[in-house]
Amino acid sequence: MRTKKSPTAFAYRYTRYGDADVLARHSFPLPGPGPDEVSVEVIAAGINHMEVFLRNGREETWADDPWPRGSGSDFAGIVTAVGENVSSIRVGADVIGHVRTGAHASHLNVPADRVVPKPGGVDWETAGGLYLAGATALEMLEDLRIGPDDTLVVTAAAGGVGSIQVQLAAHRGARVIGTCGSRNFDYLRQIGITPVEYGLGIVEHIEKAARGARVTAYIDNFGKETEDVAGALGVPAERYRSSEDRREVELALLRDDPDSVAHGTERLRQITRLAGIGAFRLLVSGLYPIEDIVEAYEDLHKLHSRGKVVLAAHPVTTARTLRARELHESMP
Numbered sequence: 151m152r153t154k155k156s157p158t159a160f161a162y163r164y165t166r167y168g169d170a171d172v173l174a175r176h177s178f179p180l181p182g183p184g185p186d187e188v189s190v191e192v193i194a195a196g197i198n199h200m201e202v203f204l205r206n207g208r209e210e211t212w213a214d215d216p217w218p219r220g221s222g223s224d225f226a227g228i229v230t231a232v233g234e235n236v237s238s239i240r241v242g243a244d245v246i247g248h249v250r251t252g253a254h255a256s257h258l259n260v261p262a263d264r265v266v267p268k269p270g271g272v273d274w275e276t277a278g279g280l281y282l283a284g285a286t287a288l289e290m291l292e293d294l295r296i297g298p299d300d301t302l303v304v305t306a307a308a309g310g311v312g313s314i315q316v317q318l319a320a321h322r323g324a325r326v327i328g329t330c331g332s333r334n335f336d337y338l339r340q341i342g343i344t345p346v347e348y349g350l351g352i353v354e355h356i357e358k359a360a361r362g363a364r365v366t367a368y369i370d371n372f373g374k375e376t377e378d379v380a381g382a383l384g385v386p387a388e389r390y391r392s393s394e395d396r397r398e399v400e401l402a403l404l405r406d407d408p409d410s411v412a413h414g415t416e417r418l419r420q421i422t423r424l425a426g427i428g429a430f431r432l433l434v435s436g437l438y439p440i441e442d443i444v445e446a447y448e449d450l451h452k453l454h455s456r457g458k459v460v461l462a463a464h465p466v467t468t469a470r471t472l473r474a475r476e477l478h479e480s481m482p
């Protein structure tokens with residue numbers, strides 16, 4: 151084993167179902183990496199609704215997992231040690247990775263096949279929040295084979311998954327209409343997406359935004375603008391994806407069997423490449439010191455995140471900063 155040092159680590163874990171305040175910080179000496187593993191010092195880690203559902207018991211997949219349980223699936227960091235048989239990654243490499251759970255930690259040991267190199271042009275905040283949202287966004291576009299002939303509607307278009315999905319769809323040449331609250335109209339326009347407010351009259355609003363083009367595909371991230379809306383727009387059933395479909399995609403991306411891990415890593419590689427070439431920009435509108443993990447989840451729970459909420463394990467300062475949302479909410 152080649153190693154830099156043997157650090158004391160911490161991880162956020164929980165021993166019962168509940169809100170984010172069941173998460174408690176545990177300190178432990180990090181063991182060295184096992185064969186085929188690397189040790190990673192986490193710089194940034196994303197938070198996602200799916201880990202909330204797993205933590206509060208709404209999502210019952212893996213209900214038999216032992217306690218205590220870890221939290222978090224996305225991370226980016228620096229390799230501090232490599233285990234036996236690992237030749238493709240060196241100590242000191244910047245990496246982006248995925249785990250089913252346990253990313254909300256200062257350090258973690260992971261199989262080397264769960265990390266990919268972090269390009270220099272992808273900042274740590276983006277890298278930390280990339281996996282589940284990015285891979286989900288990409289998976290759904292691939293599944294629908296979105297391309298230049300499409301006029302695609304995406305709901306919750308300014309959120310974590312939606313904001314990546316709409317930009318990638320546009321990058322593939324599709325015309326994209328995104329639903330959002332009116333305060334996000336400017337944001338969506340800035341990233342080249344036609345915004346439409348969700349709620350009453352949505353079919354008419356989308357038709358107007360489409361300017362005579364037929365809507366060919368519809369992705370409902372949020373779970374409210376459902377199949378009825380897609381049907382009223384004339385979208386064929388096979389080109390509609392529901393929030394339940396998204397759930398299936400996310401669960402598949404978190405599975406631990408070798409094929410699923412290999413698939414997840416391949417998606418991570420693809421989304422990292424797309425971030426690196428500027429096919430999308432991930433807006434991190436909430437960057438919290440990892441110690442403020444409860445507050446970060448409360449922010450996510452408000453359901454009005456613009457882009458991603460990310461935890462920073464090594465923030466430059468722990469001083470509170472006003473987030474974009476708070477600025478908006480404090481305006482008269």
Ligand SMILES: NC(=O)c1ccc[n+]([C@@H]2O[C@H](COP(=O)([O-])OP(=O)(O)OC[C@H]3O[C@@H](n4cnc5c(N)ncnc54)[C@H](OP(=O)(O)O)[C@@H]3O)[C@@H](O)[C@H]2O)c1
Pocket residue numbers: 198199200305306307308309310311312329330331332334348349371372373374375393394396397400450453454455456457458
């Ligand atoms: N079915 C599942 O298992 C599953 C899995 C993961 C996520 N989800 C759900 O999918 C949603 C989006 O996920 P995310 O990760 O992108 O979340 P996120 O980053 O928290 O974004 C939430 C987005 O939802 C939008 N929104 C709020 N109220 C809405 C409404 N009534 N109708 C349409 N959009 C609305 C917000 O738009 P504005 O700020 O512009 O209002 C915001 O952009 C979340 O509600 C989440 O719970 C479901």
